[in-house]
Amino acid sequence: MFNIIEYDQPDRNGKFGIYGGRYVPEILVPALRELEELYSEVKKDPKFRVEFQNLQQKYNCRPTPLSYAERLSKHFGTGKIYLKREDLNHTGAHKINNVLGQVLMAQKLGKTRIIAETGAGQHGVAVATACAKFGLKCVVYMGEVDIARQAPNVFRTKLLGAEVVPVVSGSRTLKDATNEAIRDWVTNVKDTHYIIGSVVGPHPYPMIVRDFQSVIGVETKEQIIKEEGRLPDVIVACVGGGSNAMGIFHPFINDEGVRLIGVEAAGLGLASGKHCASLTLGRAGIFQGMMSYLLQDDDGQVSEVHSISAGLDYPGSGPEHSYLKDIDRCEYFSVTDEQALEATSLLARLEGIIPALETAHALAYLNFLMPTTTKDQIVVVNVSGRGDKDLGTIVEYLRDLST
Numbered sequence: 001m002f003n004i005i006e007y008d009q010p011d012r013n014g015k016f017g018i019y020g021g022r023y024v025p026e027i028l029v030p031a032l033r034e035l036e037e038l039y040s041e042v043k044k045d046p047k048f049r050v051e052f053q054n055l056q057q058k059y060n061c062r063p064t065p066l067s068y069a070e071r072l073s074k075h076f077g078t079g080k081i082y083l084k085r086e087d088l089n090h091t092g093a094h095k096i097n098n099v100l101g102q103v104l105m106a107q108k109l110g111k112t113r114i115i116a117e118t119g120a121g122q123h124g125v126a127v128a129t130a131c132a133k134f135g136l137k138c139v140v141y142m143g144e145v146d147i148a149r150q151a152p153n154v155f156r157t158k159l160l161g162a163e164v165v166p167v168v169s170g171s172r173t174l175k176d177a178t179n180e181a182i183r184d185w186v187t188n189v190k191d192t193h194y195i196i197g198s199v200v201g202p203h204p205y206p207m208i209v210r211d212f213q214s215v216i217g218v219e220t221k222e223q224i225i226k227e228e229g230r231l232p233d234v235i236v237a238c239v240g241g242g243s244n245a246m247g248i249f250h251p252f253i254n255d256e257g258v259r260l261i262g263v264e265a266a267g268l269g270l271a272s273g274k275h276c277a278s279l280t281l282g283r284a285g286i287f288q289g290m291m292s293y294l295l296q297d298d299d300g301q302v303s304e305v306h307s308i309s310a311g312l313d314y315p316g317s318g319p320e321h322s323y324l325k326d327i328d329r330c331e332y333f334s335v336t337d338e339q340a341l342e343a344t345s346l347l348a349r350l351e352g353i354i355p356a357l358e359t360a361h362a363l364a365y366l367n368f369l370m371p372t373t374t375k376d377q378i379v380v381v382n383v384s385g386r387g388d389k390d391l392g393t394i395v396e397y398l399r400d401l402s403t
Helices: 028-040 046-058 072-078 097-107 124-136 142-151 150-159 172-189 205-213 213-229 244-252 319-326 336-353 357-364 366-372 388-397
Strands: 067-070 080-085 113-118 136-142 163-167 193-195 234-238 259-269 283-287 290-294 330-336 378-383
Touching: 028 097, 028 172, 028 205, 046 097, 067 213, 072 080, 072 336, 072 366, 080 213, 097 124, 097 193, 097 244, 113 124, 113 172, 113 259, 124 136, 136 142, 136 172, 142 150, 142 163, 163 172, 172 213, 193 290, 205 213, 205 244, 205 283, 205 319, 213 244, 213 378, 234 244, 234 357, 234 366, 244 319, 244 378, 259 319, 259 336, 259 357, 283 378, 290 319, 290 388, 319 330, 330 336, 336 357, 336 366, 336 388, 357 366, 357 378, 357 388, 366 378
Parallel strands: 080 378, 113 136, 113 193, 136 163, 234 259, 234 378, 259 330
Antiparallel strands: 067 080, 283 290
16 A cells, blocks of 8 residues: 555665755664664565555545546636545545554554644644554644644544644744654653654655655556546645655656646745745755755744645755755645635635645646646646635635635
């Protein structure tokens, strides 16, 4: 259920070109090496693969559908649009794919305590869910700002038995929650496994998360060939850290005829400085254990960022995305808060699907992409999560829909 294709990244040092690597305190190096060694074993272990596959099918309800969006396609009047429905996973987003694999690995490592960071809250819910199923102690770090705007997911996480720790430092969003989770891990590394929620952080996390999430792309490839008899022309996904995008992109990297498009958060506009477009406007820097594209000031200090979407509110991106940008295999664009909100309304009205605000960024890019397509071209959009978690934010910005 997770795919290892013929692709030589990362190298044995955990680098995607110049990106990635392992920039961490010395105390964490043994834990990361242990994790890397275990992953090398389990990805070849038939028993592990069967256990993981059974969880994905019987607990996570995979495979998720690939649905033709007929009315959305007619709205644009050009190519055919398909939606990969990761919002129909157990817990409502793609995050659970990776979490189930990492919890199985944590058990093999003898870890009894799990920690995680979360922005939109979907990763926190997924980790709390898996910990409840396997009887593990769970602590989730979440920025105070995100706790306020993602209240439903905070309640779900607590209901599942996890402790939610508010983070009040910095911008009180995802990057600060990640910092606190790393501090916890440094202190409690002997009995604690840190489940990183995206393709970020020190090696081997970007590789592990990518591989567990690649089930999205593996299914998409099989499903679109069954539906259309060929591969899609374009795949579009939102990118913050970038796990949903990497998950659907990875099995198509060697298919040169398939355009891979990642969509970042332009926030209030690129010129405003209040955005999260690290792949569009960032430059290489070291952050939270990795080298990647990063939004930073002239002194190399991490910039304060903004997005209406808590899951995209992050100043960097995964190192593999940085590499794929540099080699021109993936294209990266950005859309604003307002454009994402308009896309949320459009999908809800035309297809009866309320997407997460993260997903809405990918959908918003269709306004730019679809006019360039022909009627025989196929576009797949990864619907990374459902939007019930964002209703409070959506109502605040679209008050006319609440009356």
